[in-house]
Amino acid sequence: MLKVLVCVSGGGTNLQAIIDGIEQGKIRNTKIVRVISNNPGAYALTRAKEHGIEGISISPKEYENRDAFHKAFLNAVEDASPDLIVLAGFLVVIPAEVIRKYRNRIINIHPSLIPSFCGTGYYGLKVHEAALERGVKITGATVHYVDEGTDTGPIILQKAVEVKKGDTPKILQQRVMEEAEWIILPQAINMIACGELQEEGLC
Numbered sequence: 589m590l591k592v593l594v595c596v597s598g599g600g601t602n603l604q605a606i607i608d609g610i611e612q613g614k615i616r617n618t619k620i621v622r623v624i625s626n627n628p629g630a631y632a633l634t635r636a637k638e639h640g641i642e643g644i645s646i647s648p649k650e651y652e653n654r655d656a657f658h659k660a661f662l663n664a665v666e667d668a669s670p671d672l673i674v675l676a677g678f679l680v681v682i683p684a685e686v687i688r689k690y691r692n693r694i695i696n697i698h699p700s701l702i703p704s705f706c707g708t709g710y711y712g713l714k715v716h717e718a719a720l721e722r723g724v725k726i727t728g729a730t731v732h733y734v735d736e737g738t739d740t741g742p743i744i745l746q747k748a749v750e751v752k753k754g755d756t757p758k759i760l761q762q763r764v765m766e767e768a769e770w771i772i773l774p775q776a777i778n779m780i781a782c783g784e785l786q787e788e789g790l791c
């Protein structure tokens with residue numbers, strides 16, 4: 589059984605896609621052991637609760653400095669002893685110690701086709717604003733391993749999505765979620781749970 593810890597910051601639609609994937613048997617052999625949010629008001633925490641999953645909030649604002657926050661975050665991770673950490677819309681930089689200790693065991697969903705529109709400053713709606721501004725006709729989403737850089741780790745899955753005339757950042761964000769994110773994130777977790785990435789030498 590793959591024990592998964594999911595980190596969230598907001599609405600948690602990707603968390604919901606993972607929960608649904610497990611409940612519908614599309615993600616096999618997997619259990620969400622804990623959800624951590626940096627934002628106590630995140631709707632993602634309500635989603636966790638509704639499905640009987642433990643959700644906790646660890647907000648940097650509650651700690652006197654970054655080090656204290658990092659320590660609390662690491663403790664909350666280790667206490668759950670996960671096999672895999674999934675960043676599902678987690679908008680806080682992961683402490684270096686967590687990346688070191690969980691190398692090749694942290695994955696992230698990013699709402700563009702990396703290496704486009706990624707790196708520092710590209711998150712959430714900003715990614716779609718930048719894609720529309722550049723005038724790309726195709727965008728999409730990427731699931732990748734997390735390393736010390738921002739969106740630089742090995743790519744696991746990508747899915748392309750069409751940009752349509754009249755798209756606003758919000759409309760495009762919704763289409764990228766529906767047609768790409770909610771599909772490839774559960775798929776990547778299932779691949780890891782089934783040992784498929786070991787065969788590819790990706791983990």
Ligand code: GAR
Binds near residue numbers: 597632678699
């Ligand atoms: C998602 O679009 C995810 O790809 C993005 O934040 C959103 C969270 O939505 N993540 C990033 O931009 C990370 N760089 P959700 O809370 O509804 O899953």
